[in-house]
Amino acid sequence: xxxxxxxxxxxxxxxxxxxxxxxxxxxxxxxxxxxxxxxxxxxxxxxxxxxxxxxxxxxxxxxxxxxxxxxxxxxxxxxxxxxxxxxxxxxxxxxxxxxxxxxxxxxxxxxxxxxxxxxxxx
Amino acid sequence: xxxxxxxxxxxxxxxxxxxxxxxxxxxxxxxxxxxxxxxxxxxxxxxxxxxxxxxxxxxxxxxxxxxxxxxxxxxxxxxxxxxxxxxxxxxxxxxxxxxxxxxxxxxxxxxxxxxxxxxxxxxxxxxxxxxxxxxxxxxxxxxxxxxxxxxxxxxxxxxxxxxxxxxxxxxxxxxxxxxxxxxxxxxxxxxxxxxxxxxxxxxxxxxxxxxxxxxxxxxxxxxxxxxxxxxxxxxxxxxxxxxx
Numbered sequence: 001x002x003x004x005x006x007x008x009x010x011x012x013x014x015x016x017x018x019x020x021x022x023x024x025x026x027x028x029x030x031x032x033x034x035x036x037x038x039x040x041x042x043x044x045x046x047x048x049x050x051x052x053x054x055x056x057x058x059x060x061x062x063x064x065x066x067x068x069x070x071x072x073x074x075x076x077x078x079x080x081x082x083x084x085x086x087x088x089x090x091x092x093x094x095x096x097x098x099x100x101x102x103x104x105x106x107x108x109x110x111x112x113x114x115x116x117x118x119x120x121x122x
Numbered sequence: 123x124x125x126x127x128x129x130x131x132x133x134x135x136x137x138x139x140x141x142x143x144x145x146x147x148x149x150x151x152x153x154x155x156x157x158x159x160x161x162x163x164x165x166x167x168x169x170x171x172x173x174x175x176x177x178x179x180x181x182x183x184x185x186x187x188x189x190x191x192x193x194x195x196x197x198x199x200x201x202x203x204x205x206x207x208x209x210x211x212x213x214x215x216x217x218x219x220x221x222x223x224x225x226x227x228x229x230x231x232x233x234x235x236x237x238x239x240x241x242x243x244x245x246x247x248x249x250x251x252x253x254x255x256x257x258x259x260x261x262x263x264x265x266x267x268x269x270x271x272x273x274x275x276x277x278x279x280x281x282x283x284x285x286x287x288x289x290x291x292x293x294x295x296x297x298x299x300x301x302x303x304x305x306x307x308x309x310x311x312x313x314x315x316x317x318x319x320x321x322x323x324x325x326x327x328x329x330x331x332x333x334x335x336x337x338x339x340x341x342x343x344x345x346x347x348x349x350x351x352x353x354x355x356x357x358x359x360x361x362x363x364x365x366x
Contacts, residue, residue, distance in 0.1 A: 002253040005216060009257075012138035017131065029126075033135065040252045040282055086278050089314045098317040099285075108135040108256070114128050 003045035006108075007053045013110060014059065026115040028062040038071040038084075038105035071105030139257055142221035146228065146260025153238045156346045157245060159259055161283065162267035163276075164249030167293040169197045170326035171267065172244060176206050179336065183241045183343075188227040190219040190248045197246065207234055218253035219245065221260055241343060251280040263342060268312070269294040270303050277311040284312050289320040289338060296325040 010033075018026055035041050043066045050064040073084045077095030081103060084090040090099035134140055150157045160168050176185060186207040189198040198210035211227045213219060224245060231237060245261060247254040255264075266287035268276055271294060277284040284290060290312050298305060309321050320338060324331025 002217060002250075005218065005220075005253060006135065006256075009136045009139050009220075013133060013135060016138055016141075017129070017133070026127075038282065038285075040256050086281070089278055089311060090281065091314060098314045100317050110131045110133045110135055110137075112128050112130045114126065116126055 002040055003042060004049045004053075006041055006046060007049040010050070010110070011053060011057075011059070014113070017113065018058065021117065024117045025058065026113075026117055028059055029114040029116070030063040030065050031113050032111040033064060033066045034069050034107045034109040034111050035066050036069045036071065036105040036107040038102065039108055041108060043068055067111075069104050069107045072103040073099050073105075074101040074103055076100045136256065136258075139221050142225055143258035143260040146221055146225055147262070149228065149237070150243065150260060150262065153240065154347055155237065155240045155243050156263070156343050157243045157259075157261045159245045159247060159254070159261035159264045160267070161247045161251075161254045161264065161287075162249060162269075162293075163251045163272060166249070166267040166269040166272065167326055168246050168249070168267055169200055171291065171293065171324075172201055172246060173204065174326045174329065174332060175336065175339075176201065176204050176244075178332065179242075179339075180204070180206060184239055185242045185244065186231055186235065186237075186240055187244045187246060188219075188224060188231070189246050190223070207231065209234075213248055217248055217250045218257050219247050219259050220257045224259040241347070242339075251276070251283050255280075255283040255286045262346060263288045265289045265291060267291045267293050268308065270297055270301060270305060270308065274304060274308040274311055277308070277315055281315040284319075285316045287316065287319050289322065290316075291335065292321065292323045294325060294327070295323045295330060296328045 035043050047064055047066065054060055054062060071084050072081055074081050075092035075095050075097045077092060077097040080094050082092045084099050091097060162168050172187065179185065187201055189201060189208050189210045190213055191197050191210060195210045198208045201208045209227045209230045211219060211223050213223060245259055264287045266283055268290060270292060292305060292308055295305065305323065312321050322331060322335050322338065324335055
């Protein structure tokens with residue numbers, strides 16, 4: 001459900017990007033996303049709602065390529081990096097320290113857009 | 123002629139929302155008011171919290187509420203009974219408030235009162251432990267509620283919400299004698315995903331814990347508005363007339 005809202009937010013961000021190219025209209029081939037695993041977004045669901053949302057729009061046919069970024073934390077007990085797990089309550093395995101610093105895994109980033117530009121017909 | 127091109131955006135997926143959120147926050151800062159985003163699952167007690175806090179604080183602080191609700195105005199009606207300006211924002215099928223909706227609510231609020239006369243703006247989000255955590259509305263602080271009836275595993279199951287919160291309120295503690303729940307364990311789980319947040323325990327039905335909660339609020343107001351006394355120590359006449 002919330003991936004529908006995420007898709008809407010993504011489309012709004014891409015709309016703003018498109019306006020930066022006006023009066024030319026970018027034809028988008030693919031959109032590259034980075035989605036952290038410590039976010040509210042499920043990549044499969046996002047893909048599904050993307051495909052539904054772009055139908056018959058200026059983005060029609062554009063592919064959404066999602067790279068998942070795993071959660072990586074730093075234990076402030078011993079400064080070692082670790083992969084926080086829900087089952088371990090996100091604690092560090094080395095010192096049983098709570099999850100303080102997140103190095104990556106919170107990304108919801110549009111990395112890049114592949115496109116070509118067509119001049120509007122006169 | 124077509125040329126294959128690539129733009130490196132490095133842009134947040136929610137960039138459009140964040141831009142609007144910053145815009146809202148600029149207004150709040152200009153008006154010198156503190157904006158709180160109140161979030162929880164449905165039924166954790168957001169509206170009950172507001173009812174008691176608004177009643178206890180209305181003598182000292184000028185406040186207003188933006189009330190997010192998916193389909194009804196029931197919560198807005200409950201809060202409106204307290205004589206505090208409430209603007210309902212019906213989100214339809216959307217399960218969270220976003221910055222654009224809050225901006226719309228602000229416009230309506232500005233028609234009723236001078237926002238520069240406010241000290242505190244409460245944004246009551248839609249009941250949901252997932253999406254509201256990712257959609258900023260321009261708030262200065264996020265407050266998440268978790269009721270003791272929801273189970274001690276929720277901070278680990280919905281970690282993003284509790285990670286993002288500046289303050290977590292464990293609510294309905296008057297029910298603790300009747301429940302096989304360990305409130306210390308709830309608090310420990312919150313601190314495991316967010317060691318720096320403030321965790322407070324309270325009951326909107328008995329009033330227990332509200333002194334500490336309001337103390338925390340006053341501290342945040344002082345940090346935000348500068349040293350006490352406040353710029354707007356009493357509800358302004360404009361606010362009073364706007365209620366009718």
